[in-house]
């Protein structure tokens with residue numbers, strides 16, 4: 001599905017004003033990167049985006065480190081206000097507030113719901129994201145490069161599955177179809193790509209029917225579907241039937257070479 005809201009700009013031109021949008025997303029095709037296109041597609045707000053190329057280590061370039069000293073995507077530039085923000089949770093909160101989106105209900109009109117969105121959002125960036133990320137790292141990067149660590153793999157898969165089950169139970173309680181009930185919120189935007197990557201993390205969600213129904217629904221939702229293609233699609237993360245065996249094999253080889261392995265002997 002092609003986006004009518006997204007427009008690519010070169011990274012070096014990310015600060016240049018355009019008629020298309022006042023903001024520019026600095027992203028790569030990962031679970032955290034996709035949150036921004038999904039957000040803007042869901043809000044229906046035009047956005048520029050620039051690729052931070054991991055192959056060239058652009059996330060560690062001096063100009064990017066000025067925006068995010070942590071050397072990680074995503075980041076957002078707001079040209080109209082001359083501000084930058086990194087950390088996906090902070091970006092989602094900022095953009096939803098700036099564009100007055102119901103994805104973050106107002107604290108003035110519904111304080112409990114506002115706080116619930118933030119609670120689950122902070123949980124995504126501090127618990128679901130890191131456990132899924134480490135499960136994927138130890139299996140898809142370290143192991144492929146000859147560093148097999150069954151204890152670490154088992155620990156992070158177990159923690160990822162615990163988090164995924166929390167979401168499954170929350171969906172059962174909320175009655176769905178979204179994590180917090182009838183309306184889509186930032187929580188769905190933040191959690192989707194990580195949960196959709198259960199295959200890549202080898203997390204078993206077979207007995208999590210509410211989570212699987214929510215994933216199927218969002219895979220078909222035009223905004224989420226389109227968001228997952230920007231900067232580019234990596235269907236192998238989501239496994240069959242989203243990807244063929246050949247796509248999965250190619251991604252296994254490509255992905256492992258993409259990250260620097262930074263370790264220190266204890």
Ligand SMILES: N[C@@H](CCC(=O)N[C@@H](CS)C(=O)NCC(=O)O)C(=O)O
Nearest residue numbers: 030031032072073074087088089125
């Ligand atoms: N807590 C951060 C995590 C960001 C993050 O881990 N980004 C990864 C991609 S998903 C990254 O930029 N990795 C580049 C690297 O490790 O060099 C957030 O929520 O934005």
